[in-house]
Amino acid sequence: MLEEQVIINKLIAERGKILTDGEIFGKTIFLGNSRNSDEFYEISEEEYEAIMREKETKTEQ
């Protein structure tokens, strides 16, 4: 029997904020073992929505 300890790095955005690394967006992010928290920063929900609108516009084009 093999026993392993799995550590999950969990990032939680402050209220009204969204976490991002520029590509991924989330209010809660469970980091894979090749990622670290330094890669992520917070943006406001308004900024996030503006980014999503821009992405949708590009998709439609």
Add this chain to the structure above:
Amino acid sequence: MSIAEKLTTIVENEQKVYDAGKKSQYDEFWDDYQQNGTLTSYVYAFAGKGWTKENFRPKYDIKPINARLMFNYGGNNCLIDMVALSEELGIVFDFSNTTYFYQCFCGNFFDRLGVIDTTSSASLDGMFIEFQGTTIDKLIIRSNGTTTITSSFQSATNLKNITIEGVVGKDFNIQYSPLSKKSIENVVSVLSDATSSLTLTLSKRAVENAFSDEEWETLVATKPNWTISLI
């Protein structure tokens, strides 16, 4: 035969004659539209608003090679159950040779899709944008993890039930879909174990509705090579 007998015969057969006429119209239309069952390019085939539950009754099996925009925002809120229709009409929807799926199922043509085998296609880009259905019985993708599925479900805001068969080996965003617990478990289970630096994005509300924190973190721990984002 007297005139009275003739009139009686006509009245007795009126419905049969009417039905035969309708069948003839049905055959003529679908024989032409589906090229007697040989049609393989279904680009925009059912994308018009004139399609309804009453008139979308294909005569032949549907086996597209090209299904681009096939049901793209077509129909008038049909929300058809593909499986039930298939059984009723005795036809199959067979996508196993389909190589193009762009915006195939956008909109509200179907509420339920059956088995959609996409293994002949490398990309499902845009396939389910704004899909308004609730259920996809089974989506079969390539088992080598090469299917692009990244933004295939953008704004699929009603999708609750999905089973994916195959391996997800690329970023996968299904954040707009209020997936059931079973569906979320399935999605996580098919994430490739052989990749790194990939991300799965799910609806935070769907996850919180389905799992306790402990259950969820146990599930996340089964894929330590994936970053899983909830939004």
